[in-house]
Amino acid sequence: MRTLNSIALLAALATVCCHGQTQTEQKNVAAKAKVGAVFNVTANPDIPASVEFAGETIQFDRLDMAERLDRELTSIIYGQTSTLLCFKRANRHFPVLAKILKEQNVPLDFLYLACTESTMDTYAYSSAHAAGLWQLLAATARQYGLEVNDDVDERYDPERSTLAACKYLKAAYNKYGDWHTVAASYNAGMGRISGELSKQGVDNSFDLHLVQETSRYVFRIIAYKLVFENPKRYGYKLHTHQLYQPVECKTVEVSSSVASWPSWAKQQGITYAQLREANPWIRSTKLTNSSGKTYRVRIPLANDLYRSKRKFTAYSKAWVVD
Secondary structure (H helix, E strand, C coil), X not given: CHHHHHHHHHHHHHHHHHHHCCHHHHHHHHHHHHHHCCECCCCCCCCCCEEEECCEEEECCCHHHXXXXXXXXXXXXXXXXXXXXXXXXXXXXXXXXXXHHHHCCCCHHHHHHHHHHHCXXXXXXXXXXXXXXXXXXXXXXXXXXXXXXXXXXXXXXXXXXXXXXXXXXXXXXXXXXXXXXXXXXXXXXXXXXXHHHHHHCCCCHHHCCCCHHHHHHHHHHHHHHHHHHCHHHHCECECHHHCCCCCCEEEEEECXXXXXXXXXXXXXXXXXXXHHHHCCCECCCCECCCCCCCEEEEEECHHHHCHHHCCCCCCCHHHECC
């Protein structure tokens, strides 16, 4: 009886506390609930029988194939922090990356390779010294036309690094003829994949025995595709204003050396921090530029830096519940 009385007393106190809140306090609680209510998985979704990836139908009727996809899908669904940040960042970067992929005749599903590589973090840097959205190694970046030195590292430039990644992907497709093997080679390298295909006597990456990282890699890309194309099914419900927005910029060409980027930024009416945020390829406070190369420097427009003056948009209507 005492237990029942205690429960009743606590319930009454909770009611009193609730009624004691001001309207403003209640609105704040509701607003926080709305912002926070972005993840709610009520079931473990079944693995699809097949998935279209880069124009190719991949079947998951094989036990090992289904389990490998299930592992990556489960990891992404319940990795709320990384997955939510990936959605938010993708809204900023996907429009630029998708345009380049289309121009280069690379399937748009390779946007999800970038998600797998970096969770769309422009500043991503791995223990293997890979950098940027596409996690390019310095030697690979230089091979495909990027500049990498103490002053400039174009692996951090979303546009130029995407072009370099496209060059690699197209070269790999010319070699293998299917996009899922191309994706596997992006992780392991064409030399490793070609060697294993020959050694193991098979003709595609799904039939290879590989190290865990590479074995999981293509399935993780496909898992990102499933979640991003139908986020509500997997428990993710975002509002447009929660997504990171593209920032409109003007472009200034620089063909000489720059003694001080902080001073240069001030002359443009922005801070050094804003300059670096808009141009992550700038890696020091100066630019030597002994070759006289022309760099396109992005200057964010003042109005686009303020949340209150922005019009919020979503890359995909499927992402939002507005």
